[in-house]
Amino acid sequence: MSTMALTRPGMNRLTAVELRKMTDTRSGFWLALVVAAITVLLVVIVDLVGNAQDQTLRSMLSIAVQPASVLLPVMGVLLVTSEWSQRTTLITFTLVPHRWRVLTAKLVASVLLSLAALVLAFVVAIAGTAIAMPDVANTWTLPIGMVVQIVVVLTTGMMGGVAFGAVALASAPAIVALFVLPLITGAVGSIHVLEGVARWTDATRTLAPMTDHLMSATEWAQAGTTLALWLALPVLIGLWRIARSEVS
Amino acid sequence: MIESQGLTKRLGGRTVLHDVSFVCEPGTVTGFLGPNGAGKTTTMRLLCGLSSPDAGRATVLDERYQDIPNPGHRVGILLDAGAQHGGRRGREALAVSAQMMGVDQRRADELLERVGLDRHAARKRVRQYSLGMRQRLGIAHALLGDPEVLILDEPANGLDPEGMRWMRGLLRDFADRGGTVLLSSHLLREVETIADRLVIIGAGRIVAQGSRDELLAGAGTLADATDEAALVGALNAAGLTVHAADGGGLLVDATPEEVGRVALDGGVALTRLGPSESAGLERLFFDLTEGGHAAAEPELMEAVR
Numbered sequence: 001m002s003t004m005a006l007t008r009p010g011m012n013r014l015t016a017v018e019l020r021k022m023t024d025t026r027s028g029f030w031l032a033l034v035v036a037a038i039t040v041l042l043v044v045i046v047d048l049v050g051n052a053q054d055q056t057l058r059s060m061l062s063i064a065v066q067p068a069s070v071l072l073p074v075m076g077v078l079l080v081t082s083e084w085s086q087r088t089t090l091i092t093f094t095l096v097p098h099r100w101r102v103l104t105a106k107l108v109a110s111v112l113l114s115l116a117a118l119v120l121a122f123v124v125a126i127a128g129t130a131i132a133m134p135d136v137a138n139t140w141t142l143p144i145g146m147v148v149q150i151v152v153v154l155t156t157g158m159m160g161g162v163a164f165g166a167v168a169l170a171s172a173p174a175i176v177a178l179f180v181l182p183l184i185t186g187a188v189g190s191i192h193v194l195e196g197v198a199r200w201t202d203a204t205r206t207l208a209p210m211t212d213h214l215m216s217a218t219e220w221a222q223a224g225t226t227l228a229l230w231l232a233l234p235v236l237i238g239l240w241r242i243a244r245s246e247v248s
Numbered sequence: 249m250i251e252s253q254g255l256t257k258r259l260g261g262r263t264v265l266h267d268v269s270f271v272c273e274p275g276t277v278t279g280f281l282g283p284n285g286a287g288k289t290t291t292m293r294l295l296c297g298l299s300s301p302d303a304g305r306a307t308v309l310d311e312r313y314q315d316i317p318n319p320g321h322r323v324g325i326l327l328d329a330g331a332q333h334g335g336r337r338g339r340e341a342l343a344v345s346a347q348m349m350g351v352d353q354r355r356a357d358e359l360l361e362r363v364g365l366d367r368h369a370a371r372k373r374v375r376q377y378s379l380g381m382r383q384r385l386g387i388a389h390a391l392l393g394d395p396e397v398l399i400l401d402e403p404a405n406g407l408d409p410e411g412m413r414w415m416r417g418l419l420r421d422f423a424d425r426g427g428t429v430l431l432s433s434h435l436l437r438e439v440e441t442i443a444d445r446l447v448i449i450g451a452g453r454i455v456a457q458g459s460r461d462e463l464l465a466g467a468g469t470l471a472d473a474t475d476e477a478a479l480v481g482a483l484n485a486a487g488l489t490v491h492a493a494d495g496g497g498l499l500v501d502a503t504p505e506e507v508g509r510v511a512l513d514g515g516v517a518l519t520r521l522g523p524s525e526s527a528g529l530e531r532l533f534f535d536l537t538e539g540g541h542a543a544a545e546p547e548l549m550e551a552v553r
Contacts, residue, residue, distance in 0.1 A: 005321035005393075009348055017348045024344065025335035026373065087331035090298070091389070094325045095348050097297045097314035246259075246299055 009096060011105060018102075018109035022079055031075055038067040039121055043128035052134035058142050060128045062211045064121035065150055069157050069211075072117060073178055076110050076161025080238075081171040089247040099242050106162050107235070114154040149210040152223075160231050166238025169245060181230075200225045249274055250397060250430055254304035255294055257287075263452065264290050267304070270447045270457055272430050274396075277423045279443030279460075280432040281533070287452040288432040289327070292401050295430075296325055308397055320349035324390030326400045329382035334375030338365060338385055341374055342392060349393050359388040364414065379406030387415070398422060400431040404438045416442045436533050440464075448532070456532065463529060469504045472497035472520040473511065482514030483507070491531060499524055499531055 022028050042063050046054050053059065080103075083089045096102050129139065161178060168174035182204045189198025189205065198205060199222060206226040209215050215223070250272040257265040265287045272278040282288050293299045295306045297313035308323050309316065316322055332341050342356035360370045363384040369377075377385065383406050390398055398419070404412055419429050419442055433439045439446065440460060447457040456463060470493055473479040483490050483500055488510065493499040497520055500507050504521050511518050 005318050008317040009350060013350060014348065017344060020344060020347065024337075024340050025333050027335055082333065086333040087328065088333050090327050090331040091345060092348075093298060094296050094313075094327070095320045095345060097316075097319065248293075 008098075011101070011108065014096065014101060014105035015108045015112065018079065018105045019112060022075060022109065022113060025082070027082075028075070028078070031071065031078075035067050035071045035075075035117065036120060038071075039064050039124050042066065043124050047128050047132050050132070052132075052136045055129060055132035055134035056136060056139050056141070057125060057129045058138075058146060060125035061121060061142065061146075061150065064125040064128070065118065065154060065211065068114070068117035068121060068154055072110075072114055072154065072158040073161030073164075074175055075113070076106075076158040076163075077165035077174040077178065078171060079106050079110070080162055080165030081169060081174055084169050084247075085171060087248070093247055100239055103162070103166060103235075103239055103242055107159050110158040110162050111155045114158045115151070118151060118154055143214055145214045149215060153207060153210040156227055156231055160234070163231055163234035163238050166242055167234050169241060201229050202226070203230050249307075249309055249428055250278075250295060250399070251307045251310075252291060252295065252304070253306070255291060255301045255306055256303040257290055257294060257299070258302050259290070265294075265301075265452045268449065268452070268454055269304075270454060272428050272445070274426050274428045275423055276445050277419050277429040277431070277443045278445040278447060279439030280430055280447050280449065281436060281439055282432075282434065282449035283533070284434050286449045288434075288449060289401055290452075291449070292327060292399055292430075292432065295399060296323075296327065298327075308399075318349055318393075320345065320351075320395070321393040322395050322397065324393065324395035324398045324400075326383075326386040326390045326398075326403055328401065329379065329386035329403075329406070332374045332382065332385065334373060336374055337371055338374055338377065338381075339370040341385065342389055345389060346392055351392055355392060356388075359391055360385075362391070363388040380408060380411055383407055384411070387418070396426070397428045398430070400429070402433060403431055404433060404435075404442075412438070436529055440529075446529075448529075464523070468524040468531075469500045469502055469507045470497055470520065470522055470524040471500055471504075471507050471511070471518060473516045473518050475516060478514065479511060479516045479518075482510050482516055485514075486510045493524070494530055494534075 023032050043060060046060065046063055054063070083092055092102055093099055133139070161174075164174040164178050165171070168177065182202075185198065185202045186204045188194055189202040200206070203226050206219070206222040209219050210223065252268055252270050255265055255268040256263065268287070268291055270278075280288050280291070290299070294301050295308060295313060306313065313319060313323065336344070339356055339360060342359060343353050346353055346356050357370070360366075365381065365384055365388070369381060374382065374385065383403055387400070387403060390400065404415060407415060419431070423429050423444075431439065431442070443460060445457070445459050446463050448455050471479065476498070479498065480490055483498070488506070489501040491499045504523060508518070508521055511521075
């Protein structure tokens, strides 16, 4: 017996495996490529037809992260649900019997992929700004707080996808929920008496400032309660579901 | 070493496993035999820690499976050859698992070669694989971590006769080097050539277990005569139970000697007389698959226990 047999696979290794699994299938590969391609395409469009105000780095960046903020959550969902639909759970959970470690690795991998997507968006946005060279003040100004907010949006978005995938354990309902639930909460929140609740729980409303302006403390608190409801809670339910599910 | 001690499992209010106990020793190949739905897969899932028993205990290498630190290194598992991501290339499917258990990536190439999947097959997506190729990939996967124990659910399913012979050699060799093998099948013929021990399960209960030779020897006598009706008459008169054997002739629940004496006394000329070999087990098996419970053949069960 080698020493390897005596130590369980570490979290670094499991995370590396999850990153690999995101892109080593045909669907995963194309989804990642599509995110990159649309990112470049959007910035090129703004370069060609945008007005000078849209061509500052700050504006370019908020445009460049849009494809990732929509599609990374879908990748997050698939990272969990494809194991169920393709039945690779039989392999994953026999190699790593402690299932919560697999879900943790998937969450960490989501954060890393989101950061990679942000780096790509950054590079593309800088190139786009450099090419356009808009004749406005603050062309290159980018408050660090904005970068932090964008990091939060991207990473929590993708982790949310993983969490929804873990709750539903099936791609279609998880993806539908991911896009439809915010619409529903938005509609419910527009009812006058529920507005107060919506200000603290409606993801569309509380997370929108993240890519728009530097947020106030109240806005951060509102985003925090929203994330507790739409990210932390699903993660916990997902952990419970995965631990209990009979994989076959 | 694989140990199942009184495993009991209820699913959806129905008891699918009742007190299932058996042991697989190092150096042996154990065939886990039973009709579809008898509980083979459920038992194997319990052994692999994918599901937990309502009573009893399953251990592999003296530990609960989920307590083994890096189980891929010690236990090779193939529960379903179809359970691979269709969009992943064959080699990649192995490489991902190799990375997960911390095995050199080159091991994937080594094993692809060993199971007879060439470079072309390795680069194909698993979706395009035939069932036989998936089984080979699954066996390669089970061997990745150079384990001491193999647990294989229906590994021969979809293999051609050449593939069967290959797998027989591979498992024999694995056991001869001190490994423990448990493989399931719903086909008696498939395992009787590979396994040296048999555990037979029907409707969630173990109905017989022992070494293959023991089980085959204790399973009655195959006889035939020029005048079959006269032989049946003589045997019935002697109080022996007679069934028609599948391949022609009669299957008698008695030793060849007893049958021989009955024939001699009855003045019937025998054209065949000998131990039933697999005919008796086939009979037991037939009763299991026909939906009858093992109890339908108490004498035979007693004989093969």
